Amino acid sequence: MNKFDYSSLETISFSELKDMQISYGDLYWKKANGKFVKVLICGDQVDFSKLAKFEKVTPHLFIHSVCNKSFVKKGVEIISRLLSSIDEIERLRLRDQFILHLGPVFWKGDEQDSILSLVLIFQNSLYDIQNSFEEEMESNAFLYHKRSVLSSTLITLFAMASGYTHGDFLKDLFNVCHFFDYSLSKGELSVEEPKHIEQSRKLFIESKFYIPKNKNLSKLIEFHHELLNESGAFIGSNLEEIGDLERIVIWIENILPFVIEEFSSEDGQGYLNKILNESKNQETFVDSSLRKRLIAAFNMEEVELEQTA
Incomplete structure (x- = not known):
């Protein structure tokens, strides 16, 4: 060494x-x-x-x-403009601009940077949870907390790529996803227990650590365990009847390991490309139509973007 x-x-x-x-x-x-x-x-x-x-x-x-701070800063600037925009066309342009910003590192792999840079862009733009939540998770469910930060980032990014651009919705989605395994911070349940599924959403609502404007998003806290063990043992919904957002949640939750390795300065190289290209073997979670649309979103070479102040 x-x-x-x-x-x-x-x-x-x-x-x-x-x-x-x-x-x-x-x-x-x-x-x-x-x-x-x-x-x-x-x-x-x-x-x-x-x-x-x-x-x-x-x-x-x-x-x-391990991060490129100027890369993170520019990403935060783009996302911040998107979040504050009330014009849907402008938000879509800013979404495309953000995806292009990520492209050289996370899609094409022509440049090196850390996965943590991607996480920090979203964390610095969208995170709005009371500090007490972090203290509970850090003390009693540290590994799951670190995982939830990456999971929330990827779910929100792919939701953006699939067409979700409203600022309040993206903010709620990102923050709510942090509570997927909140019940584990109580130290009494394991991720395999069905009771954990019920408790996480209940405890999230009772905690008031984050109050979403889009109340229905809290249902994702229960729903994200769908097919966690690829057998449907917990919630058995019909995958043919669920939408893109639910598919993205199930997919990301199933591909991420429960223990996230330490970030490095090079682990982001081609990271998103790898995830999406490997998804062709995971059509149980992300169907070919959604996969093709996500790949098309990241495959942009040049998009005419209006300059915004």
């Missing part, structure tokens, strides 16, 4: 950390003897209250970034 080059670390101020929701790299504290100690793993939630103690002994921490 190659020895890590600590000289590649960048300084990061505590004011930057206060505004950070998810760490875009491994975070280090440099001790007085010059030794570096890792204090946060790339992709973890940033709880500043746990980092504040270092502010008393050092002017800054160090970070090994």
